[in-house]
Amino acid sequence: MIGPDIAGIAEKLGTAADTATAIPQLAAETGLDVDAAYAVQTALVQRRLDRGERLVGLKMGLTSKAKMAQVGVDEVIWGRLTDVMRVPDGGTVDVADFIHPRVEPEVAFLLDRLPEPGEPVAAFTDAVRAVAPAIELIDSRYANFTFSLPDVVADNTSAAAFVVGPWSPVPDGLDNLGVLLEVDGRVAQVGSTAAILGDPRRALDEGLRLAGRHGVRLRAGWVFLAGAATAAVPLRPGAHVRAVVEKLGTASLKAA
Numbered sequence: 001m002i003g004p005d006i007a008g009i010a011e012k013l014g015t016a017a018d019t020a021t022a023i024p025q026l027a028a029e030t031g032l033d034v035d036a037a038y039a040v041q042t043a044l045v046q047r048r049l050d051r052g053e054r055l056v057g058l059k060m061g062l063t064s065k066a067k068m069a070q071v072g073v074d075e076v077i078w079g080r081l082t083d084v085m086r087v088p089d090g091g092t093v094d095v096a097d098f099i100h101p102r103v104e105p106e107v108a109f110l111l112d113r114l115p116e117p118g119e120p121v122a123a124f125t126d127a128v129r130a131v132a133p134a135i136e137l138i139d140s141r142y143a144n145f146t147f148s149l150p151d152v153v154a155d156n157t158s159a160a161a162f163v164v165g166p167w168s169p170v171p172d173g174l175d176n177l178g179v180l181l182e183v184d185g186r187v188a189q190v191g192s193t194a195a196i197l198g199d200p201r202r203a204l205d206e207g208l209r210l211a212g213r214h215g216v217r218l219r220a221g222w223v224f225l226a227g228a229a230t231a232a233v234p235l236r237p238g239a240h241v242r243a244v245v246e247k248l249g250t251a252s253l254k255a256a
């Protein structure tokens with residue numbers, strides 16, 4: 001039996017991102033399952049690497065109940081981050097570069113000495129050099145921000161851009177820090193790092209396990225986005241967005 005056209009699906013998703021044009025979902029029509037969807041994601045990210053982008057990290061998606069409920073998918077997923085997706089802290093993104101961008105407050109880890117493939121993290125402070133507040137900008141390439149699990153995996157888990165705030169040494173506890181997402185000085189979302197798999201440190205074990213299943217090894221020096229602590233909010237032109245994480249500080253971006 002002939003399987004789904006991995007390269008063709010990656011090309012459609014890549015073009016949708018490059019032209020900021022939504023496309024219909026693809027998985028049901030092409031018979032894409034989750035494993036094949038990760039193969040599409042690999043081809044989609046390779047397309048970026050072929051034009052000179054560099055892999056700089058990994059992101060976890062749908063690590064909170066709020067996020068799962070928001071999009072109707074209930075499995076933790078992962079995607080890849082490239083250097084071109086990184087926006088400096090306090091920097092500006094142009095909303096016109098995206099289809100229907102949303103922002104969400106996250107916790108980022110700066111990776112250090114990681115365990116061998118298949119092994120869990122023994123000491124979090126060996127594996128993670130520093131932590132930071134972060135904002136992820138997600139932009140599903142599918143019309144109406146609606147997708148199935150294989151669709152969103154193929155679409156590199158809606159990864160589009162991210163901001164990392166100042167790095168700090170790993171604090172004693174990361175499992176119940178207050179999180180705010182502010183838009184134009186008003187609180188848009190309130191949460192806790194507990195929403196990220198009960199403790200964002202768990203996201204690293206999940207990332208190592210799930211990415212390892214597809215032969216992807218995390219690297220020292222990479223950024224790891226552990227997941228959002230709240231639902232995502234639409235990003236409008238002119239907005240000033242701040243993610244505030246207790247003990248860690250603030251990451252911010254502006255939208256043009």
Ligand code: 0L1
Pocket residue numbers: 059060061062063067071136138139140152157158227228232
């Ligand atoms: O980072 C995320 O949690 C997003 C994962 C993909 C689902 C979405 O686009 O909301």
Ligand code: MG
Pocket residue numbers: 059060061062104106136138225227228
């Ligand atoms: Mg996210």
